[in-house]
Amino acid sequence: MKRYWMLCIAAVMLLPGCNTDTETTETGNIRQAEKDTASIAAGAPEAAAADTILQAVVHLTLTASGNSLEEMRYDQDTLEAKAGALIKLKLINEAEDMTMVHNVVFTAPGKYKMVALAGEQLGASGNYVPDTTTVIASSPIALPGQTVEVEFTAPLKPGNYEFVCTYPEHWRRMHGVFKVK
Structure with missing residues (x-):
């Protein structure tokens, strides 16, 4: 049982390090990391609204x-x-x-x-x-x-x-x- 709890605690401590969408700052705060602009543009509603005025x-x-x-x-x-x-x-x-x-x-x-x-x-x-x-x-x-x-x-x-x-x-x-x- 003691071994089970030690494993659970270790897993909880390692979980934040596995998340690729966040990063820990020097002050210990977790903030959202930049995402790949291509993946955002593919699903973003703004991408559907193309610029209709093109400069020659x-x-x-x-x-x-x-x-x-x-x-x-x-x-x-x-x-x-x-x-x-x-x-x-x-x-x-x-x-x-x-x-x-x-x-x-x-x-x-x-x-x-x-x-x-x-x-x-x-x-x-x-x-x-x-x-x-x-x-x-x-x-x-x-x-x-x-x-x-x-x-x-x-x-x-x-x-x-x-x-x-x-x-x-x-x-x-x-x-x-x-x-x-």
């Missing part, structure tokens, strides 16, 4: 090429998207020369030169992108041979916005129009 997505690719200030350029001088669209832009830097570092910065109409010059003044510590309301979006710096991506929402107001590489002196040859319709 525009996938764009812009390639920077050239191994000197005279050769460098974007492969396109015009990019287009619908107003309010989600833009997923891939910037491919095909250059091989280590001085051919590029980015792409989208600006308000007529502001690409101002933004590029402010980026030059800011320097590498700010990724050559000034903190100003005239900047709509910017990519990370793409080193030679590197591809970077940026996601942003196109302006809601249609118009001819601009894009530019703000690395020092690149703005003179690397800029274009971002048409929002």
Whole structure:
């Protein structure tokens, strides 16, 4: 009989350790552990109510090429998207020369030169992108041979916005129009 009670006490003490849905905190409190989101989503009523409003997505690719200030350029001088669209832009830097570092910065109409010059003044510590309301979006710096991506929402107001590489002196040859319709 004594052995029976010892077994029961041991079983009761081990039971909390067998439960995979709870965990004991340092203070000894038991709290609910995170569950697998897939299993929750499968049976959750919220999963049945799908989002009926989908934002248009525009996938764009812009390639920077050239191994000197005279050769460098974007492969396109015009990019287009619908107003309010989600833009997923891939910037491919095909250059091989280590001085051919590029980015792409989208600006308000007529502001690409101002933004590029402010980026030059800011320097590498700010990724050559000034903190100003005239900047709509910017990519990370793409080193030679590197591809970077940026996601942003196109302006809601249609118009001819601009894009530019703000690395020092690149703005003179690397800029274009971002048409929002």
